[in-house]
Amino acid sequence: MSxxxxxxxxxxxxxxxxxxxxxxxxxxxxxxxxxxxxxxxxEVLAAxxxxxxxxxxxxxxxxxxxxxxxxxxxxxAIADALRSLAALPDPIGEIIGGHTLPNGLELRQxxxxxxxxxxxxxxxxxxxxxxxxxxxxxxxxxxxxGGSMAMNSNLxxxxxxxxxxxxxxxxxxxxxxxxxxDHSAAEELMGLHNYIDVLIPRGGAGxxxxxxxxxxxxxxxxxxxNCHVYVHEAADLDMALRIIxxxxxxxxxxxxxxxxxxxxxxxxxVALPPIIAALEERGVVLHGDEKSMALGAANxxxxxTDDDWGTEYHCLEMSVKIVAGLDExxxxxxxxxxxxxxxxxxGDYEAARRFLNEIDAAAVxxxxxxxxxxxxxxxxxxxxxxxxxxxxxxxxxxxxxxTSSKFIAMGDGQIRE
Amino acid sequence: MSxxxxxxxxxxxxxxxxxxxxxxxxxxxxxxxxxxxxxxxxEVLAAxxxxxxxxxxxxxxxxxxxxxxxxxxxxxAIADALRSLAALPDPIGEIIGGHTLPNGLELRQxxxxxxxxxxxxxxxxxxxxxxxxxxxxxxxxxxxxGGSMAMNSNLxxxxxxxxxxxxxxxxxxxxxxxxxxDHSAAEELMGLHNYIDVLIPRGGAGxxxxxxxxxxxxxxxxxxxNCHVYVHEAADLDMALRIIxxxxxxxxxxxxxxxxxxxxxxxxxVALPPIIAALEERGVVLHGDEKSMALGAANxxxxxTDDDWGTEYHCLEMSVKIVAGLDExxxxxxxxxxxxxxxxxxGDYEAARRFLNEIDAAAVxxxxxxxxxxxxxxxxxxxxxxxxxxxxxxxxxxxxxxTSSKFIAMGDGQIRE
Numbered sequence: 097m098s099x100x101x102x103x104x105x106x107x108x109x110x111x112x113x114x115x116x117x118x119x120x121x122x123x124x125x126x127x128x129x130x131x132x133x134x135x136x137x138x139e140v141l142a143a144x145x146x147x148x149x150x151x152x153x154x155x156x157x158x159x160x161x162x163x164x165x166x167x168x169x170x171x172x173a174i175a176d177a178l179r180s181l182a183a184l185p186d187p188i189g190e191i192i193g194g195h196t197l198p199n200g201l202e203l204r205q206x207x208x209x210x211x212x213x214x215x216x217x218x219x220x221x222x223x224x225x226x227x228x229x230x231x232x233x234x235x236x237x238x239x240x241x242g243g244s245m246a247m248n249s250n251l252x253x254x255x256x257x258x259x260x261x262x263x264x265x266x267x268x269x270x271x272x273x274x275x276x277x278d279h280s281a282a283e284e285l286m287g288l289h290n291y292i293d294v295l296i297p298r299g300g301a302g303x304x305x306x307x308x309x310x311x312x313x314x315x316x317x318x319x320x321x322n323c324h325v326y327v328h329e330a331a332d333l334d335m336a337l338r339i340i341x342x343x344x345x346x347x348x349x350x351x352x353x354x355x356x357x358x359x360x361x362x363x364x365x366v367a368l369p370p371i372i373a374a375l376e377e378r379g380v381v382l383h384g385d386e387k388s389m390a391l392g393a394a395n396x397x398x399x400x401t402d403d404d405w406g407t408e409y410h411c412l413e414m415s416v417k418i419v420a421g422l423d424e425x426x427x428x429x430x431x432x433x434x435x436x437x438x439x440x441x442x443g444d445y446e447a448a449r450r451f452l453n454e455i456d457a458a459a460v461x462x463x464x465x466x467x468x469x470x471x472x473x474x475x476x477x478x479x480x481x482x483x484x485x486x487x488x489x490x491x492x493x494x495x496x497x498x499t500s501s502k503f504i505a506m507g508d509g510q511i512r513e
Numbered sequence: 514m515s516x517x518x519x520x521x522x523x524x525x526x527x528x529x530x531x532x533x534x535x536x537x538x539x540x541x542x543x544x545x546x547x548x549x550x551x552x553x554x555x556e557v558l559a560a561x562x563x564x565x566x567x568x569x570x571x572x573x574x575x576x577x578x579x580x581x582x583x584x585x586x587x588x589x590a591i592a593d594a595l596r597s598l599a600a601l602p603d604p605i606g607e608i609i610g611g612h613t614l615p616n617g618l619e620l621r622q623x624x625x626x627x628x629x630x631x632x633x634x635x636x637x638x639x640x641x642x643x644x645x646x647x648x649x650x651x652x653x654x655x656x657x658x659g660g661s662m663a664m665n666s667n668l669x670x671x672x673x674x675x676x677x678x679x680x681x682x683x684x685x686x687x688x689x690x691x692x693x694x695d696h697s698a699a700e701e702l703m704g705l706h707n708y709i710d711v712l713i714p715r716g717g718a719g720x721x722x723x724x725x726x727x728x729x730x731x732x733x734x735x736x737x738x739n740c741h742v743y744v745h746e747a748a749d750l751d752m753a754l755r756i757i758x759x760x761x762x763x764x765x766x767x768x769x770x771x772x773x774x775x776x777x778x779x780x781x782x783v784a785l786p787p788i789i790a791a792l793e794e795r796g797v798v799l800h801g802d803e804k805s806m807a808l809g810a811a812n813x814x815x816x817x818t819d820d821d822w823g824t825e826y827h828c829l830e831m832s833v834k835i836v837a838g839l840d841e842x843x844x845x846x847x848x849x850x851x852x853x854x855x856x857x858x859x860g861d862y863e864a865a866r867r868f869l870n871e872i873d874a875a876a877v878x879x880x881x882x883x884x885x886x887x888x889x890x891x892x893x894x895x896x897x898x899x900x901x902x903x904x905x906x907x908x909x910x911x912x913x914x915x916t917s918s919k920f921i922a923m924g925d926g927q928i929r930e
Contacts, residue, residue: 112847115870115871115873116870197885197891201885205908210904211903289725289726293903293904294903294904308706309706312725312726314731314732314904314905315731316904332926335926338926339926339928341928342928346928430529453532453533456529456625456919457919459919459922460920460921460922462921462923462924463926464923464924464928465927468929469920473614485710486710486711486731487710487917490918490919490920491622491918491919492920500907501908502877503875503876503877503886503907503908504869504877504879505877505878505879505881505885506869507878507879507880508880509749509755509881510880510881511755511756511884512763512884512885
């Protein structure tokens with residue numbers, strides 16, 4: 097039997113026992129996991145040092161090295177995040193709906209764990225603890241598959257977390273990581289339809305696309321964001337400038353950062369020069385269409401190609417397009433956007449209303465930065481990721497995104513006539 | 514461009530316009546569709562007659578011919594179902610949640626259409642009108658792919674429904690059927706990740722498996738039901754008999770019919786003989802394990818093999834197994850069941866409670882027939898299908914299963930600090 101199938105069978109067994117644990121037991125395990133990460137920090141940091149050495153030897157860029165690095169302070173923050181999770185209300189067992197049927201059958205719909213959650217991710221090693229904690233909080237078994245660069249860190253953290261969870265009464269197999277570095281292991285996981293209830297990929301566009309295209313188990317697609325800010329002709333131009341600078345530059349590497357700027361034709365000659373100046377001052381390279389280029393306002397603007405409209409730069413670059421008005425803006429965004437976060441700046445009631453209704457995206461903003469699409473900002477308490485699909489969950493996902501439901505019905509002998 | 518891609522692009526365009534229609538407009542279109550089915554019944558019935566002739570020439574069984582056949586009365590019932598749909602409350606625009614963030618940003622989560630729904634089905638031609646109606650009610654464009662045997666009926670009904678919807682102001686492309694009979698057309702549909710938001714297969718296990726394994730778009734798996742009735746040692750044996758006979762024989766071809774009977778070892782010598790007699794009287798062939806066979810109570814019982822425990826007979830056959838008690842029953846059901854509908858018959862409080870908690874299924878019953886798992890029985894008003902997966906929807910799916918949500922946020926210049 098392959099490693100992945102063995103893990104999957106153990107996870108399925110564990111999920112059945114997890115479904116019968118109480119909140120108190122699971123929250124106790126989360127605290128035990130947090131304590132273990134601190135108590136066994138030397139082990140985790142040694143594994144992380146090995147990953148760092150290997151990454152440095154490969155000439156990995158400083159930015160990536162910093163994302164990979166753990167230290168006592170970061171471990172403490174990871175442990176504290178598990179403790180915060182323990183303090184959140186438990187969604188499991190919540191009664192979502194129900195009524196008594198005309199024949200007396202008492203029907204209730206209740207929230208239950210998903211079962212077995214698979215996570216495939218590229219990001220920092222803290223995702224290992226985050227994902228394990230979120231899954232355990234919601235009564236799910238989890239199978240983790242982190243990026244190869246953090247392999248030692250991830251496997252050691254998984255061992256520490258799983259040991260602590262088991263000692264705290266959770267079943268063996270509740271928290272597991274795939275050890276095989278082969279790509280085929282991830283592919284096998286994507287195919288285990290009978291064992292994995294949901295698969296959540298977190299990482300770059302290539303990873304997400306590969307999971308969506310290859311998985312036979314249900315997938316929640318996350319985190320691709322080609323987000324727009326649209327400056328409508330009735331915009332407060334100072335507000336527009338502040339929002340654009342914030343959406344583009346406050347943290348350019350994340351999915352809710354803006355990648356494209358649309359400006360109404362009737363105002364761009366006035367509106368755009370100060371925006372261009374402010375963005376250039378912050379080092380943003382602009383890819384402009386013909387009209388915006390012809391303004392001559394930019395020192396470093398380059399001509400946009402059609403590819404730019406669909407590009408998620410994830411860095412200090414932004415495309416700029418002049419549009420005839422709201423219709424063209426909505427059409428452009430619905431064509432090139434990735435249905436993540438879209439914003440209009442306007443003082444016009446009807447333009448705001450139409451933008452909110454007609455834009456097809458997880459989060460649609462009037463007069464605010466796209467950067468707010470985030471579980472913490474939205475007050476969800478915890479975030480598993482940001483769904484950019486429409487099935488099951490859309491936008492920032494809190495704990496309930498890791499739950500399913502079941503109907504329970506209590507009768508006294510009802511049969512169907 | 515292929516037919517399917519053309520349909521998909523038209524559907525995507527239509528979905529954007531549909532998302533901005535009002536309930537009144539969509540309900541008006543549903544009435545127009547119902548009226549058109551009646552007004553153009555000659556056209557539909559002629560197409561159906563052609564399907565019937567072709568099916569007869571192929572020597573199709575009477576039962577299948579009856580499922581395929583349409584007449585004025587059946588068309589009237591189909592039209593009335595569309596009118597009932599128009600009378601249901603519209604889920605679109607419902608505010609699911611929301612609050613004002615500390616910075617003043619007003620956040621709302623609202624229910625929106627899914628976008629483009631794909632339906633692949635094998636069943637009777639009434640599914641064409643049902644699916645078109647459910648999609649339109651919820652503001653979705655739909656692409657239909659019915660079974661080859663009903664091809665003429667489906668295409669003609671689609672034309673009638675689409676004409677009526679367009680005349681009533683719905684966009685072109687809101688309701689479409691794939692005309693190509695090639696299997697490759699269905700496969701192409703399953704791969705159109707940028708155009709189809711959800712794919713719902715309805716039909717036999719082979720169809721469902723094929724869609725789940727080949728689709729790159731999100732799928733809602735439906736309708737596979739290997740359902741159990743478990744007679745606990747504390748069961749009222751008369752009630753057990755009534756429930757088993759109902760669950761097995763009231764309509765054996767459907768997914769919520771029982772396929773397997775489990776009986777506690779401590780009571781089976783008394784409990785089983787009258788159940789066997791009642792089932793045999795109704796023509797049920799029983800596949801028994803060693804102990805139940807040794808009872809000698811059955812005339813026509815055959816020895817069960819391990820395959821029987823996982824078999825959905827969909828006819829008057831049933832497997833019978835004697836179990837040591839609740840633990841074995843739960844373990845057996847969670848191992849061999851398809852997570853659809855499961856029932857225990859018991860008078861014991863703790864057994865009932867444990868069964869409800871520990872069985873992993875869409876619907877779990879105490880002292881009632883599995884046959885109640887159904888949108889109409891559960892009071893959902895309309896049913897798209899019965900989901901047997903855990904993502905998005907589980908169990909009978911009402912109108913909300915065809916909806917997604919989006920966050921809208923109204924601010925006055927908020928930027929992220």
